[in-house]
Amino acid sequence: MKILRTRNLRPGRATITIRQSSIYVIGLIAVLGISMLVISKASTISLQIEAENGASDGIAKVVNDQTASGGKAIIFGSVNSKCQQGGAYLWSHLEDCGWAGPNNTGPKLSECSGGVLIKNSGSLSRVIDVNKDNTTISCQDISGCIRATGNNIVIKNVKITCNTGLVGTAANGRGSIYIENGASATISNVEINGSKGVHACIWHQGKSVNIESINCYGADDGVFSWADVAYSQTTGDNFTIKNSYFHDFTNKTSNGHIDGYQTEGANNGMIDHNTFYRQLYT
Numbered sequence: 001m002k003i004l005r006t007r008n009l010r011p012g013r014a015t016i017t018i019r020q021s022s023i024y025v026i027g028l029i030a031v032l033g034i035s036m037l038v039i040s041k042a043s044t045i046s047l048q049i050e051a052e053n054g055a056s057d058g059i060a061k062v063v064n065d066q067t068a069s070g071g072k073a074i075i076f077g078s079v080n081s082k083c084q085q086g087g088a089y090l091w092s093h094l095e096d097c098g099w100a101g102p103n104n105t106g107p108k109l110s111e112c113s114g115g116v117l118i119k120n121s122g123s124l125s126r127v128i129d130v131n132k133d134n135t136t137i138s139c140q141d142i143s144g145c146i147r148a149t150g151n152n153i154v155i156k157n158v159k160i161t162c163n164t165g166l167v168g169t170a171a172n173g174r175g176s177i178y179i180e181n182g183a184s185a186t187i188s189n190v191e192i193n194g195s196k197g198v199h200a201c202i203w204h205q206g207k208s209v210n211i212e213s214i215n216c217y218g219a220d221d222g223v224f225s226w227a228d229v230a231y232s233q234t235t236g237d238n239f240t241i242k243n244s245y246f247h248d249f250t251n252k253t254s255n256g257h258i259d260g261y262q263t264e265g266a267n268n269g270m271i272d273h274n275t276f277y278r279q280l281y282t
Contacts, residue, residue, distance in 0.1 A: 040168040091277065100245040100275040106215040112139035117159055120144075124163040124195065127178075145198070147178045148206070153185040160190065163197030171253035173226070175200055175203025176219065181231045188212045194219030196250040200262075203232075208238035215245050218281045220254040222246035225266035232245035239269040247277035 023240035065073035081088040094101030109115045119141050126144040136154040136176035146155065155177065162176035176192045179185050182207035192201040192214060201216035202209070205226040205281065216222050225236035241261065249258040260276035
């Protein structure tokens with residue numbers, strides 16, 4: 001089991017320091033939708049935060065608050081001490097402890113018409129080729145695999161169930177989402193079920209990929225960055241993987257060696273605030 005953790009206030013990587021002072025200090029700080037008014041006199045500090053939108057992670061937690069103008073409030077440093085001790089409590093309360101889990105990753109149904117995903121049915125082994133630049137795929141429940149060959153492909157608020165029908169090393173290099181040479185994609189709030197028939201939830205050998213808030217399971221690897229140097233020295237580079245939940249892997253495909261993330265050579269990548277839970281998919 002492994003968790004990679006950084007403590008950041010989202011949105012923006014802003015560090016806010018409040019110092020006591022014997023003089024009046026009035027400051028207005030605006031950071032991507034978060035407004036903060038700090039008024040200080042001697043040892044008295046008044047702090048007001050209005051969070052209209054955005055996201056938080058780490059030890060910052062968003063709660064419902066009808067007294068706030070947006071109906072939401074942010075509580076800082078409120079994590080239960082049991083979370084910091086790790087163990088069974090942490091793993092059964094991932095979201096409450098500030099980590100990616102089943103309830104804060106995958107599709108946001110509130111962003112889909114009627115709060116539902118539209119069925120896109122077919123064989124689990126079929127390949128949907130997305131070759132037109134700037135294509136967006138959203139609010140779908142897809143049976144089959146996606147192969148991105150265009151630039152700036154966006155896949156969001158989607159569930160994908162893919163099974164190539166291959167096992168062992170015959171499944172090498174197969175992904176539920178496959179980013180081809182020269183392609184680029186942004187993948188967010190997507191649930192990916194490899195159904196024990198793919199090498200990786202996301203196979204990246206394109207120019208770039210940004211991955212956030214995905215729920216990945218049923219694959220041998222979570223994300224694989226592959227360097228196809230015969231095509232370009234930069235394939236599989238330029239990636240971010242954030243706030244995502246990788247769990248319930250399979251050892252039935254590839255060499256059976258389970259990895260949350262794997263590469264045989266990639267540059268310019270960031271893996272930030274994800275949960276990797278090494279258990280087998282049943």
